[in-house]
Amino acid sequence: MAYTVSKAEVWVADIRNRPGTLARTLEAMSNAGVQLEFMIARKLNDDTSRVFLAPIKSPKQKKAARDVGLSPASNLHSIRIEGPDRPGLGAEITRAIAAEGVNLRGASGAAIGRKAVFHIAVETEQAMKDALRATRKFLNTKKR
Numbered sequence: 001m002a003y004t005v006s007k008a009e010v011w012v013a014d015i016r017n018r019p020g021t022l023a024r025t026l027e028a029m030s031n032a033g034v035q036l037e038f039m040i041a042r043k044l045n046d047d048t049s050r051v052f053l054a055p056i057k058s059p060k061q062k063k064a065a066r067d068v069g070l071s072p073a074s075n076l077h078s079i080r081i082e083g084p085d086r087p088g089l090g091a092e093i094t095r096a097i098a099a100e101g102v103n104l105r106g107a108s109g110a111a112i113g114r115k116a117v118f119h120i121a122v123e124t125e126q127a128m129k130d131a132l133r134a135t136r137k138f139l140n141t142k143k144r
Contacts (some may be wrong), residue, residue, distance in 0.1 A: 001084060003081060003082065003083030003084075004080075004081070004082045004083065005079060005139065006079065006080050007077075007079060007080075008055065008078040008079060008119060008130065009054060009055065010038070010052050010054045010073045010078045010119075011052070011053045011054065011056050011070040011072055011073065012050065012051065012053075012070065012073040012076070013068065013069040013070040013071070014044065014048050014049070014050050015041075015048070015049050015051055017043055017044075017045070017046060017048050017049045018109070018110070021049070022049070023067060024066050025051060025069075025070070026039075028067065028068045029053065029061070029064060029068075032058075032063070032064030033058070033061060034053075034055075034056055034061045034065075036053055036054070036055075037054060037055060037099035037117070038052070038053065038054040038055075038080075038108070039051070039052065040052045045085050050081065051070075052073070053070065054068070054078070075123060076105060076106075076123070077122050077123070077125055077127065077128035078080040078120065078121045078128070079119070079120050079122075079131055079132050080117070080118070080119055081117070081120070081128050081135060081139075082091060082115070082116070082117045082118075083115070083116060083139070084115065085111040085113075089116055090107075090118065092138065093118060093120070093135055093138065093139075094107065094120070096134045096135060097119075097120065097130075097131045097134050099141050100130045100131065100134040101130070102122055102131050103122070103123075103127070104120060104121065105121040106119075106120075106121040107119070107120050107121065120135075
């Protein structure tokens, strides 16, 4: 299995920090046919939480996302990496990106069985392009 490395548009919203608010947001996405691959929700303060979701693709999905207060993250640029998991993969990918001088804004990763998926966030479009290039170069030249 080869690795896929691609740009990922992440949507974000600040939601009320109350029981059921995240569930309502996710239900709206599900009702619009969104099949989420990525979700992070974090408490910002006693009243507010921030949720990040991806992918949201079709016009119907984007309308539903906007209806619940989501919008494309304007200063968060993300790449998605998927492929075979192995020990040290996350360290190697982040090292390859760092070698390009790109600082990470955030990172998440998960492994299910033998498959790994990472989302790497950076602050600018150019940093995202550099991270894409560095990651593709590393994964295409690395002996596995």
